[in-house]
Amino acid sequence: MTTTILTAAEAGLVSCGTCSLVSRPAGGAEPGYCPRCGGELEQRHHHSIQYTWALVIAAAICYIPANVLPILTTNTLGSSESDTIMGGVVLLYRTGSWPLALIVLVASVMVPLGKLVALSYLLISVQRGSIKSNHERTRLYRLVEFIGRWSMLDVFVATFTVALIQLQPLMSMEPAPGVLFFAAVVVLTMIAAESFDPRLIWDTPNRRQGHHG
């Protein structure tokens, strides 16, 4: 075991993102292709910070209509009623299933917002060249990566409720525009988490400069 702290980048090597083979990059501006799997090599994800910011901002914009617009419309014998995500949570709470209300509240409202805040914090700390609390920031990134998919919960709830409640003319449900924005928030934040390169957290400021672009 080596005891000196040395990263692949510091050693002039590059690690393949697909098959994790460590190789010496080809001379020139681009590190070339992995000799084993043929994948394109990258020291750090291309334009990681710019792409992640763009996706975070796009997701933040979609987050507003996702919460303001209704996601489900219920038609009962002539009258129709629309529910937003928070409306659905309140409905679940009123009908006595508060554990479910809590799950939906956490997964649909708090997780997407938390992801946006966490990714923004990670991006700002990397851009400012922070070298503090690297462990905590890595843990935060892992949490964001792990938890993101769970926000899709409400989209599935809407899908299966709509699919089953088609008892025209007595009662029927249809999806409302909010569901699209909501799904967009989840997809955009998931891609944002993937495009963020956690190795940037550990890079020292002078090493990082070349990758700011």
Place this chain on the structure above:
Amino acid sequence: MTGRLALETIACPACDLLQRIPPLPPGGKARCPRCGETLASCPSDPLDRPLALTLAAAIVFIVANTASLMDLSAVGRYASTTIPNGAYEMWLQGQEITAVIVAFCAVIAPGAYILFMLTVLLAVRRPPAPHWVGELLRWGSSMQPWSMGEVMILGIMVSLIKIAELASVDVGIGMYAVGGLVVLLAAISITFDPREIWKRVVWADGRVPSRAGAHEATGAGTGR
């Protein structure tokens, strides 16, 4: 097993720290000393067990997508739904993009993952495996974050409880199949070690893998 004894130099994917993976006992794991990322695992049977699980997952996947998830009866009316039917209904109701996202996360991504894994695990049984096996493995692992069986099952449960307020609903066979699929998919990723595949795949530059690891600091190619 002797191949595993060769010390393999890798860089941590989460913090880029260079390190050697020591020989691992069966069931052992290697973590990055700096950031704690899991770098390698050593499942006791890294090829046969995931293959058996993937075959089982393929069968359960078909059941999960064809059998009804829940059956509803209210005022003499009867309705039931399957997973593809849910996405299709979204499409019919004018939410085409949402329908595509649902179909992708609920059907296409898990289905493609199972298909790619099955092909990869069958193809490496006679090493050296052709180069496209690595390509399929890459596609398979890129499907993984989008395969949302466990989220879907919670979603179905929430909608079940919501609908139970309005009508009587019964859980169908499809629901149990989705539960089984979630367990099987998790079991595949625990028992599988992608390093075992890469050790057996022909390199992009045409090299045939002779012994594992030990290709430290090989020069990268400038083109494909």
